[in-house]
Amino acid sequence: MIKKIQINDARFPLGKGAGSDAIHRDPIYSYAVTNLIDDSGHIGTGFAFTLGEGNDLVCKAAAFYAKQLKGRDIEELMANFGAVFNQFANEQQFRWLGPHKGVVHLALASVTNACYDLWAKKRGVPLWKLLTDLTPQEIVNTLDLSYLEDELTTEQALHLLQNNQPGKSDRFQIIEKGYPGYDTSIGWFNYSDEKVRENCRKAVAEGFTAMKLKVGSADPERDIRRAHIVREEAGDDIKVMLDANQQWTLPQALKICKDLQSMNPYWIEEPTHPDDILAHATLAKAIAPTKLALGEHVPNRIIFKNYLQTGSAGFIQVDAVRVGGISEFITVSLLCRKFNIPVVPHVGDMGQLHQHLVLFNHIAMGHEALFLEHIPHLQQHFVHPVKIEGGVYKTPVEPGSSCDLKSLN
């Protein structure tokens, strides 16, 4: 039984230049943390990610949801978590502040993720193990599929999972091999050309076969120059992704994306405003076969559905610490599987949680095991930091979702 709730505002200033992109010159990676303390002594930890200012607002909103969990048994809660999620997401007065987006939805992510963490810890297994052991029906019971009825009914979700049962045991091999990673830290926005070049070499030497550069400069020439530097250092066999962090207008994006095709990007990420579904659809059509990646700032399953329906996204970057937590992440992953679009999460959690979720997506849904973003910034703050060897995530073995923070333990 959950007997105590703790909410913590955890902020971690970064080193100079690290984490910078075309919007965020000076981010403070922060977590709005929910701890659910069970009478068995287990502590379920979940969080949402923010960039500093306003992390306290998410904490306050998380407290509103979390207090309603006091006295609940975690197994009983998770047996029908879809209904709990739906109730929280539609709390009649709070809903106005979204609905299903912004501060309140980030808060829901924090609380939802704490529930899953507690669930896995009480069962004494890593989250990936808990999730991959669930039956299709048990998985569907954790999901809120409302407003997806035109694309994914409860029955269709169930069938999708059942149809992917056969290959499951083969796909379990990924547990031994580990999930491939890609390096986001070669080219933060404020890094000099020289530093980008040096980081590329280092990433290649470490075994990464994919890496990402921040673009979206006011000076398109800078973007193009730096993109070619990365291609030069990486060679033709390595996947290079470009991330514009929403800096372009649609007319600008149409032009510069075509210019950038000369260095053969694997994807172009967040070219323009994350709410502009039609602009992404127009752009995707114009620059095919180059693909767009998006989702870092998309708050819920309904908007993802629209992105998938318009064929705008070549890759979906849903983030379980941005949408309403693990439950909605799985919902969006099911939608993507239906549309046959790969899920490559943005990792506001620095990969701690998502290393579990991509294993689940691969094993239970048959999603391709493409690669998972790797950002090393907060390693020293986690009790069980991710382990990357030869550019590959080593499968975590500790019970829970790997989200425990040292400062809160």
Next chain:
Amino acid sequence: MIKKIQINDARFPLGKGAGSDAIHRDPIYSYAVTNLIDDSGHIGTGFAFTLGEGNDLVCKAAAFYAKQLKGRDIEELMANFGAVFNQFANEQQFRWLGPHKGVVHLALASVTNACYDLWAKKRGVPLWKLLTDLTPQEIVNTLDLSYLEDELTTEQALHLLQNNQPGKSDRFQIIEKGYPGYDTSIGWFNYSDEKVRENCRKAVAEGFTAMKLKVGSADPERDIRRAHIVREEAGDDIKVMLDANQQWTLPQALKICKDLQSMNPYWIEEPTHPDDILAHATLAKAIAPTKLALGEHVPNRIIFKNYLQTGSAGFIQVDAVRVGGISEFITVSLLCRKFNIPVVPHVGDMGQLHQHLVLFNHIAMGHEALFLEHIPHLQQHFVHPVKIEGGVYKTPVEPGSSCDLKSLN
């Protein structure tokens, strides 16, 4: 010069049943209020609307923006408010909490609206007068048109306003005549059939020529029965609008909207989730010529642009206390004018502010003077409550935007 900032969390419990809809059984109409106190003694008041719980979060976020206005001169600020809005909306760490939606965007509305109110008070004129006296260039300077470049450039916005200058003096007649209202209070969700019937008669007797019923019940028969009660009492000449408050799935909406066509609704409002642009487009096509009204929960100009581009909306209900305040309301109204779609605001402000804005939309942009929602709930709390006579809003004459609250004066 702005020398002091006050933020107030103002909550007003309503009478039994009032304000209820298919989602909100027990709302507490609340305002996150920003007061900007000028060294001339003027107090600029603006607010965002919420339904109670979480109003404090909006207040906290408003304080973050408002403190940055200390020491600024209001005329200097408003001469280039578009740039100020853009800067606030993209505050690098805070932006993550939206972007441009949820708690932070509601907070921006509160602060923005306080700026406009102070501006009008210092000039000693009602807001509608200030706005209609601005030149097209001065209006455009107050707007942030970023991410609209594919539909409305700065130059196009300017031309649109200039092209509507000729008929302006004729349209000023609305000031004398007053702007028509429609009655939202006949059919709140929790009212009995008898109360709905009685309220209809009262509204007709008071001179209203348009009124709205809440639908979206779990029991479609209830909706259909009540809709026909209203039509019966109102007769064929009165416009009757139906508001589902997002309660239907797309498959449900496709069915029930067709059933409801038998009572000839003037519009059907918020049939499904406010983020589901494509569902609205599908539905709009299926039930034409019956039109959809939407926008009460749409947070920003970019999503409105997508709704307009897909032809989903017959009426746009942008609310200046939900989007980023008056500035973004005007931006959305310009977009609507371009697409030739009427603006019929949702009035989270109880019409206090919007009575000014619809006059401006009509006079400066040539929008049809259709009608403005009227909700009488908070009349006793405003210093200058709206005046409705014979179903028509009397044009306000006091300086400012009519948003002063008694409790804070």
